[in-house]
Amino acid sequence: MKGNVIVGQSGGPTAAINSSLAGVYRTAKDRGAKKVYGMLHGIQGLMQEKYIDLSDHIKTELDAELLKRTPAAFLGSCRYKLPAIHEDQSVYEKIFAILDKLDIEAFIYIGGNDSMDTIKKLSDYAIITGHPTRFVGCPKTIDNDLALTDHTPGFGSAAKYIGTSMKEIIRDSFCLEYSKGLVSIVEIMGRNAGWLTGACALAAGEDCEGPDMIYLPELPFDIAEFGRRVRELLEKKPSVVVAVSEGIRTADGKYVCELGNSVDFVDAFGHKQLSGTASYLASYIAGEIGCKTRAIELSTLQRSASHCSSRVDILEAYQVGGAAVKAADEGDSGKMVVLQRLSDDPYQCGTEVKDVHKIANDEKLVPREWVTEDGTYVTGEFISYVRPLIQGDVSPVMVDGIPRHLYTPKELSQR
Template sequence: MAKKRNIIVGQSGGPTSVINSSLAGVYKNAIERGFDKVYGMLHGVQGLLDEQYVDLSTQIHSELDIELLKRTPSAFLGSCRYKLPEIHEDRDIYEKLFGILNKLSIDTFIYIGGNDSMDTIKKLSDYAILTGQKQKFIGVPKTIDNDLALTDHTPGFGSAAKYIGASTKEVIRDAEGLTYKKKMITIMEIMGRNAGWLTGAAALAKTEDCEGPDLIYLPEIPFDVEKFLAKVKDLLTKKDSVVIAVSEGIKLADGRYVCELGSSSDYVDNFGHKQLQGTAAYLANFLAGECGCKTRAVEFSTLQRSASHMASRTDIDEAFMVGGAAVKAADEGDTGKMVVIDRVSDDPYMAKTGIYDVHRIANEEKLVPRNWMTRDGSYVTEDFIDYIKPLIQGDYQPIMVNGLPRHLVLNMKKKR
């Protein structure tokens, strides 16, 4: 009797509007390549430790379900922010995990996620090599932050950038309509702890019918409050409506987050990441006092990562592509690797998948190059815009039912 070849896939970290397109790519390609079962971890490796998983054939019954899954935002299987200990710190967790994998006859383990998820792939593949286990471990890139090393960009980023660019245009239009005979400052807070890729996407709003935001501040450059105030005051002498995009993670020269100058949460996740919130609110209050005009703070918050109705076709297609490429890589014997996207050309835009050792990617962070920001750090350059524009192209229309998008939802009654 032939040995069973089963595959298990999980999702980890912050969700995106296209993370499930990668899941669909894994499932479809695994079935086409003859894997017997495709299991999904419920809430990533943390759920797997509790033996929480689902046979995906009980959830995906047709091509229509695959199309719905590609259009469904957030993590269909549930996510987690669970940090595996170092192997020498707690071998029991690894023995438990591999015991579960062996019980399920798992041949291939695929994890869809960002930096911290690639750390999980690295540790599991290292343990397998160390102990002679035969499973293969492959990472699939996912993060709206676009901060994974060695890949040109990450699935999830293009759609978030498209949403930010479109929403910035709408915020600017709204602000301009409210400024008759009065001055107003609008501060938009956009996700990004250390990398400013998303905040820079606000510059996409600069089009034939829109001036774009007046100032853009990324976390790669220390934020100077006094210089910021001087720039805003100067802008107010020239125009009635000033719109500014700031990263939630902008810091002062001494390392303090700007959001810490106001009230901020002390919550820290399992990876030591401090929760950032209130940057725009603090700056809006500060400017109201200093400039004596109306101010408002707009937080895009989770909308920028869940707006599947604004997804880029390029992004959804590439997310599906890297999911399938991960299955192919494992089927051909790769392990301890992450699939990457390599840009072949800009005009016309073309990309292909590649694969790199996860040890070169895990816990590395790709920041916006300094020469893609203006000299004074208050905007991004044309090189930044040229890089990002191809990633927002095309639409992927939701499947509408009674005027609203239909999503594929996990049926928990069929977990096993």
């Protein structure tokens, strides 16, 4: 590698996103990159010439290990949608002028669906103009909805946290008895794909029966039928625990969370901010049945719980970061690194690269056959798919009883 490398992080953070960053940095340096720059707040920050030299912040092996164990995006993130090339070439001219100024040979972007849209557009512009910089995507999303890859870094750790938290919620829900019963509704992230919500089933085992019902956004949600099933369960047991995706919708396509309040915020990619699904359903059940209800929203906890991260996830995140640099160094552009499962027992997984045009703006949903016929739970095939991804632990570096993280760059904290 003769030139420099620049790396950015985009979209929602995860407990493993910084492990990919560490993989990019270490592999780039090992392959001879003169400098490895980090964009502050992704492509949006780069357009404002906000970037750092990562060697000023990752000085020792301990720094690299701390970075792997630090949640959220160390470099800061963004949700910025590049215009189509024919709509505004000036944006691309500005970006590529900055890349030329920094002598960038490889551009690595760590992110999900929307981030791969950025890689696609930048690599297309490079082809059109004959620009030598190579653009490679590094997968990241707790939603696990990227096409062509077996799974995405970030998902395993989030699934581990969700399974663990669900088990603790179930245990807590049986502490007190209420005359008409208790219904706890747990809201999990997932707009269109129910991978995270399905992970609640990991709570089931010899010492825990798991959640009573699981509802994914892939199937229409019938509120009246939901109420009937809850009432039926309460006749058999004093406590009911249900997991729902934030993105569940009624048959007419309306988000359940919109039934209780309007959704006002829409991001640059047209995504509505979803919140309040559990709260609405808890109120509905309380009104229909008259029992005590609890609405529990895991929210950002499920993507920032590095203290409960999966060792497999952290190692694979580091692996795909390194593979992205290797791919760019060997001439690939307009590609994304994917994880290819080789076996389940023992679990083995490798990497390869795929055309980002076949990945960007596409979504991988939970297969219908991995959801029970009545749509209220996931099947054994789903559990067999997820379980290898949550194995092992990564011990935090503890200082005074609290995990130590790598400091956020000064330039970022003063933005």
